[in-house]
Amino acid sequence: MAVAAESARPHHTLWGDAFVRLRRNRLAVAGAIIIISLALASIIVPLVSPYEFDEQNLNAILEGPSHAHLLGTDGLGRDVFTRLFYGARTSLAVGIFVQFIVLAIGLPIGALAGYAGGRVDNLLMRFVDVMFAFPDLLLIILIRAILGGSIYMIFLAIGLVAWVNLARLIRGQILSLKQRDFITAARAMGGSGPYITLRHLLPNSLGPVIVLVTFGIPRAIFAEAALSYIGIGIKPPTPSWGTMIQDGYNNIFGAPYLVLFPAIAVGILMLAFTFLGDGLRDALDPRERR
Amino acid sequence: MSTVLQVSDLSTHFHTQDGVVKAVEHVSYEVAKGEVIALVGESGCGKTVSALSIVRLIQEPPGRIVSGQVIFNGTDLLKLSRQAVRKVRGSEIAMIFQEPMTSLNPVLTIRRQMTEALEIHRGMKRQEALDEAIRLLERVGITQAERRIKDYPHNFSGGMRQRVMMAMAISCQPQVIIADEPTTAVDVTIQAQLLEMLHNITKDLDTAVILITHNLGIVARYARRVYVMYAGRIVEHGLAQAVYHDPRHPYTEGLLCSVPRLDEPRCVRLVPIEGQPPDLIAPPLGCQFHPRCSQAQDQCREGTLELVEVAPGHYSSCRMARKE
Amino acid sequence: MLKYSIRRLFWIVLVLFVVAFITFSLMHLVPGGPWDREKALAPQVIENLNKKYGLDKPFYEQFGDYLWNLLHGDLGVSYRYQDRGVTEIILEGLPKTATLGGIAFLIAILIGIPLGMAAALKQNSIIDYMSVFFSTLFASIPGFVLGILLILLFSVTLHLLPTGGWGGFDHIIMPAFALAALPAAYIARVTRASMLDVLRQDYIRTARAKGLSERVVLVRHTLRNAMIPVLTVTGPELAYLITGSVIIESVFSIPGIGRLFVQGVQQRDYGLIMGATLFYAFAIALANYVVDVLYGVVDPRIRYE
Numbered sequence: 001m002a003v004a005a006e007s008a009r010p011h012h013t014l015w016g017d018a019f020v021r022l023r024r025n026r027l028a029v030a031g032a033i034i035i036i037s038l039a040l041a042s043i044i045v046p047l048v049s050p051y052e053f054d055e056q057n058l059n060a061i062l063e064g065p066s067h068a069h070l071l072g073t074d075g076l077g078r079d080v081f082t083r084l085f086y087g088a089r090t091s092l093a094v095g096i097f098v099q100f101i102v103l104a105i106g107l108p109i110g111a112l113a114g115y116a117g118g119r120v121d122n123l124l125m126r127f128v129d130v131m132f133a134f135p136d137l138l139l140i141i142l143i144r145a146i147l148g149g150s151i152y153m154i155f156l157a158i159g160l161v162a163w164v165n166l167a168r169l170i171r172g173q174i175l176s177l178k179q180r181d182f183i184t185a186a187r188a189m190g191g192s193g194p195y196i197t198l199r200h201l202l203p204n205s206l207g208p209v210i211v212l213v214t215f216g217i218p219r220a221i222f223a224e225a226a227l228s229y230i231g232i233g234i235k236p237p238t239p240s241w242g243t244m245i246q247d248g249y250n251n252i253f254g255a256p257y258l259v260l261f262p263a264i265a266v267g268i269l270m271l272a273f274t275f276l277g278d279g280l281r282d283a284l285d286p287r288e289r290r
Numbered sequence: 291m292s293t294v295l296q297v298s299d300l301s302t303h304f305h306t307q308d309g310v311v312k313a314v315e316h317v318s319y320e321v322a323k324g325e326v327i328a329l330v331g332e333s334g335c336g337k338t339v340s341a342l343s344i345v346r347l348i349q350e351p352p353g354r355i356v357s358g359q360v361i362f363n364g365t366d367l368l369k370l371s372r373q374a375v376r377k378v379r380g381s382e383i384a385m386i387f388q389e390p391m392t393s394l395n396p397v398l399t400i401r402r403q404m405t406e407a408l409e410i411h412r413g414m415k416r417q418e419a420l421d422e423a424i425r426l427l428e429r430v431g432i433t434q435a436e437r438r439i440k441d442y443p444h445n446f447s448g449g450m451r452q453r454v455m456m457a458m459a460i461s462c463q464p465q466v467i468i469a470d471e472p473t474t475a476v477d478v479t480i481q482a483q484l485l486e487m488l489h490n491i492t493k494d495l496d497t498a499v500i501l502i503t504h505n506l507g508i509v510a511r512y513a514r515r516v517y518v519m520y521a522g523r524i525v526e527h528g529l530a531q532a533v534y535h536d537p538r539h540p541y542t543e544g545l546l547c548s549v550p551r552l553d554e555p556r557c558v559r560l561v562p563i564e565g566q567p568p569d570l571i572a573p574p575l576g577c578q579f580h581p582r583c584s585q586a587q588d589q590c591r592e593g594t595l596e597l598v599e600v601a602p603g604h605y606s607s608c609r610m611a612r613k614e
Numbered sequence: 615m616l617k618y619s620i621r622r623l624f625w626i627v628l629v630l631f632v633v634a635f636i637t638f639s640l641m642h643l644v645p646g647g648p649w650d651r652e653k654a655l656a657p658q659v660i661e662n663l664n665k666k667y668g669l670d671k672p673f674y675e676q677f678g679d680y681l682w683n684l685l686h687g688d689l690g691v692s693y694r695y696q697d698r699g700v701t702e703i704i705l706e707g708l709p710k711t712a713t714l715g716g717i718a719f720l721i722a723i724l725i726g727i728p729l730g731m732a733a734a735l736k737q738n739s740i741i742d743y744m745s746v747f748f749s750t751l752f753a754s755i756p757g758f759v760l761g762i763l764l765i766l767l768f769s770v771t772l773h774l775l776p777t778g779g780w781g782g783f784d785h786i787i788m789p790a791f792a793l794a795a796l797p798a799a800y801i802a803r804v805t806r807a808s809m810l811d812v813l814r815q816d817y818i819r820t821a822r823a824k825g826l827s828e829r830v831v832l833v834r835h836t837l838r839n840a841m842i843p844v845l846t847v848t849g850p851e852l853a854y855l856i857t858g859s860v861i862i863e864s865v866f867s868i869p870g871i872g873r874l875f876v877q878g879v880q881q882r883d884y885g886l887i888m889g890a891t892l893f894y895a896f897a898i899a900l901a902n903y904v905v906d907v908l909y910g911v912v913d914p915r916i917r918y919e
Binding site: 129130133134135136137138141142143145146218222225226229230231232245248249252253256259260263266267270271273274275278 | 625629630632633636637640750751753754755756758759762763765766770771777853856857858860861864865875876879880887890891894895898899
Binding site: 376381407 | 815816817819825827839842912913
């Protein structure tokens with residue numbers, strides 16, 4: 001009996017497939033490159049720069065871009081170029097650390113709600129409803145006003161508001177996955193709740209979680225910039241793009257470049273994250289798989 | 291019997307990221323007035339694509355009807371303008387689709403979905419169309435039609451939705467109905483009812499039916515002639531009786547052997563067809579089926595195959611079949 | 615349908631209650647109390663002030679009083695502007711915030727939906743690419759940054775528009791656009807995605823198979839289904855418009871509730887903060903409620919919940 005099976009298409013895994021598709025998406029790749037470059041620059045520039053970020057030079061205030069100061073100086077004679085990249089550190093740090101908090105709180109709560117169902121789920125969802133009733137920026141501002149303190153408190157303030165989205169997402173994912181046959185099969189084989197959650201449910205929910213976290217970073221950056229802009233964010237002299245924008249705004253007629261650079265910087269970074277997030281979402285969408 | 295619809299040498303390709311998928315290659319079939327023919331084959335063999343090509347419902351891009359003719363009442367449908375084809379669709383050639391759960395618009399009432407075809411193809415006014423729609427629903431066995439016509443699709447069960455689809459299909463008294471796997475997504479008991487209903491209605495109206503299915507049992511009962519498709523081509527066709535009793539292509543044989551039969555002892559194992567369906571981007575040379583065929587010879591691996599009459603009215607593309 | 619609406623209404627009232635409670639508690643958790651000024655006040659003065667505002671009463675009593683006043687439409691007193699009630703202050707700011715939000719919403723819909731539809735219908739054309747590009751761009755840039763850039767362009771460089779304040783068309787156009795940019799972009803994206811999704815559905819194929827014209831397929835069959843996800847995001851977008859206005863009002867010096875809120879936070883005016891927060895929560899709840907009801911109108915499937 002002649003049986004050579006006709007070769008089927010080459011074997012693709014979900015992640016391999018997604019990675020290939022991501023690479024093909026030029027915007028996403030551009031976004032990733034921008035982010036990485038900025039991250040590297042934010043580390044290197046303050047180290048190699050001839051100026052400290054808080055080094056004041058009252059003889060050279062509000063000067064436009066020149067050879068000495070690539071992007072000019074601000075109202076206290078500080079070098080904008082150095083401060084801009086130091087501020088990148090702040091923004092990236094906020095973006096990323098907040099996601100850790102979001103994952104640490106949102107993941108277990110969402111998973112619990114989704115898997116346990118019943119009263120636990122109900123309780124958690126009511127709580128989520130209440131949190132959604134608050135305008136998030138307002139809540140962040142309020143919490144920040146209460147917590148005061150250092151940059152870590154800012155992470156916390158933003159994180160405490162942002163985890164709710166992730167919890168809702170995970171819960172939704174788990175709820176729909178719970179019905180699927182492969183979960184019933186796992187249970188039939190004697191898998192316990194935590195085992196099934198960790199080993200089956202969460203890994204399968206990973207796709208949308210990655211996308212949400214990627215989009216969460218620019219949202220956190222925005223929140224920090226907003227907080228700093230209205231004066232309750234990062235305390236000077238530490239540069240933050242938000243405070244730099246506020247500074248710039250106050251000097252907008254005299255030194256318009258001062259507001260331009262951090263504004264463009266914020267825009268570019270957030271754009272890069274959006275491209276990346278979009279790319280990830282398209283790459284991981286199971287419907288797009290062939 | 292006069293031929294009502296004739297598909298000649300139809301080829302439809304899809305341009306994808308991985309290459310060109312030759313979904314339908316040089317397919318020809320025809321159906322006469324009042325006749326029921328069946329298109330059989332595995333999922334993915336091109337049956338549905340060929341049917342959609344007839345009424346030009348192929349998305350272009352990525353699809354493209356590359357060659358062929360579809361002669362209906364003397365006109366080649368493939369050469370008509372889009373507007374002209376639209377007049378034919380739904381009124382002269384109607385379709386019944388496979389998935390009752392998703393084939394009806396969830397936000398429109400059944401009434402709206404039934405009367406729209408009546409209004410544009412038969413020029414009926416509102417009240418007239420409503421009455422006719424109610425009559426049609428009753429015809430397909432939906433009780434309390436007057437009340438139920440105001441409902442939405444989600445108020446109906448799968449079987450009932452298929453009846454609605456059937457009612458929509460016959461509403462403009464078409465000459466041809468293309469039924470694409472009309473009962474695949476429905477319970478077995480409902481299947482029988484639906485098919486009987488379709489059979490009766492089309493007999494009354496003398497409608498030609500192209501029945502697309504992978505269920506050989508249905509074919510045996512309802513179709514007069516059958517076309518067997520594999521990898522986008524017709525590999526065998528003839529009277530259903532002839533093809534079933536004397537299959538002349540290893541694929542057809544394989545299909546028939548893999549169906550459990552009531553007249554065989556129960557402990558006989560089902561014989562599946564080994565292997566996988568071919569990749570339509572780079573199909574095997576020669577006969578598409580040869581990699582899975584137990585009787586493959588050297589001559590099967592090259593050249594192009596033609597359908598040859600191996601018995602009166604019975605055609606096969608298998609070179610081995612000609613020997614007899 | 616009626617039962618559904620009533621249940622939702624009841625739910626909203628409950629949520630607002632919890633919001634009030636949480637905000638109230640938060641206010642009392644802030645270190646430093648409401649009387650912190652640069653020059654510390656004498657303890658006797660503080661004690662008197664506390665007595666005057668009932669701040670020395672136990673927590674639950676204060677909250678009870680507050681709720682009682684709330685039900686009478688009295689949002690309490692401002693600790694900063696001691697001669698005016700919070701309700702009065704907020705009502706002053708309301709028209710400005712409402713106008714700004716309303717106009718921004720209109721802009722967002724009038725640009726977002728048609729753009730999304732055009733992009734979906736002419737996929738892979740110039741319109742599609744441009745709309746995707748612009749919507750991504752404007753969805754990324756924070757509203758207040760955009761506002762400042764607009765000021766930079768139109769006020770500082772071109773001297774065409776004022777940098778802020780409130781008065782007429784001139785004063786509202788930049789902040790409205792800055793505020794509308796993100797929702798417009800988002801609505802365009804969702805509309806496009808939703809249209810594409812609906813156009814792929816089986817029932818659209820059925821409609822075409824019936825021989826209906828493209829126009830009918832589009833208007834009668836596609837649009838209503840496509841608008842459902844768009845409606846879903848309208849709720850959060852309205853919430854964004856309400857919250858986003860907080861910073862935008864500060865940037866453009868618009869005397870609306872947002873700016874009052876920010877000032878309240880900067881000046882530790884608890885009464886004002888509470889009042890503004892409650893107002894916002896109420897506005898969001900109302901917006902979501904309206905969206906929910908509209909949902910029932912558009913999608914018959916959920917009417918029989």
